[in-house]
Amino acid sequence: MIQLHDVDLKLLKVFNTIVKCGGFSAAQATLNVAQSTISEQMAHLETRLGVKLCERGRSGFRLTEQGEAIHAATQRLLSAVEDFCVDADVLKREVSGTLNLGVIDSTITDPACPLKQTTQRFVMRGHEVHLHVHIGTPAELEEQVLDGRLHLAVGHFPFRVPGLSYSPLYQESHGFYCGRHHPLAGGHGPKVNLLERIATSRVVARGYLQQRDLQSLGVGKAAATVDNVEAQAMLILSGAYAGFLPEHFARPWVESGDLVHLEPGRLRLLSAFEIITRRGAAAPLIQRAFLDELMQCARTMADAQ
Template sequence: MIQLYDVDLKLLRVFETIVRCGGFSAAQAALNVGQSTISEQMTQLEARLGVKLCQRGRSGFRLTEQGVAIHEATQRLLSAVEAFCMDADVLKQHISGTLNLGIIDTTITDPDSPLPSTTQRFVARGHDVHLSVYVGTPSELEERVLDGRLHLAIGHFPFRVPGLNYSPLYQEALGLYCGRHHPLYGCEADDDELQRQIAASKLVARGFMQQSDLELVGANRAAATVDNIEALAILIISGAYLGLLPRHFAARWVDSGDMRPLLPERLAPSASFDAITRRGVAPPPILRAFLDDLASSARHA
């Protein structure tokens, strides 16, 4: 029995095109190859099948008896392949079940986040999809992906945990801010002096990024720590602390005058956002579908 491989399907498609066009010469344009290449491909196919498929020469092109039978079988095969691809596309587009997704807080205002468009693509696949969304700190999200409570999570993960896959998505711009009632709000000092005053001020740091926050502003210790961005913003608005915020999240208070960025050209870090999944575990179809949509949205962002 003949075993078919990818190359055989390719040669059979060439054969079907030749027959449909009525000969080697006429098929050149459709196949975008020269006549010598077509002739070589037909020779390969005949060798694979062990039969003479057609007569070609000055008398013109015509199928042999075996060629007619092979052509009919080829049409049935290619129709079946096309039907399979269509069925697979339908199955790919229509996914059912529950997807457990984890995200960090305050990403709703980030114009670079691919999550809104990803969700739209994903939900459009079918009506049997249920999203379960958990908001947590980076370490909480990593723990829940590791133990299987979450299929995946999206956020800023400053450390790499064994057992997880990290797929880069985008960069989030950060800035250092003070509230309206902070002594540095109306400071007109030059950049170097302002930098010294910042280092001497009380800083609220993100618990999961405390060391890097301190190093960025040149401070020795944090006067307060938080585990989410909303709490950080509350302490900055109080006027008692300086702190780093995502620029997209701080924009509303900058516009209202309740916050001011400090040294925005000098203190302009960014945070890498990744999608994390559990390593060594075959993803279920619903997760594969979401990851495909996430990749598409990230490419077009």
């Protein structure tokens, strides 16, 4: 495979100019060099590529079949280089200011969440950016993205709000837990018996996940309602309630014996995490740059699993 160097790029630009001008002589004025220099440069390029690019003589200038193919490839390459230079220049000049990012609570312990890696990579690129991070409920995040207070937000959004775009990011696994002193803690019988016991227990649910959680358990009504994971964990740890928690968040208390994971693998729910942005709004460069980094990190982490 041919390895391109800076000199090759310069020679390809000369070749492209020759073709554009229609010959060596016609390209002299544009390139501002003697025809003999152009001939030497073309000979060098043909040697580097290992193919004859053109014929010239009394019949005039014309490209060989290989020259036609190389010229087409050269145009694609030069166009890509130009696009890169423009993008790099824009990034250098304009990725600055404040990025307002919203996140649902208690994601920091989730190894599947790409936000930590994204932030590290984004900042290490040298962007002059001030990050403002707001932790909120799904409804709060949706409202603030919609009215422009947040550029984008990451979380689980069970409902769809008109005016917002939702893009999948990753999934969070939830298990069903009770405290070590809860009556359900010693139950190891069949699932049907456990569900019957859960139906007569106090179940706590997050407001925005209440319908999903209760339906999966066959429970008609929650005994307590919270709006974040920490409040849910507090009530479950009390031993008075049982409920769903993100497995990554509950793990330290399971390891210490303060929480009991009931029916692992069977009483398990997945929450789809998404990125929300305002639909139809012209996204500032700082938002696009962070979003691109976030999606790339998510893909890399998914591929590594």
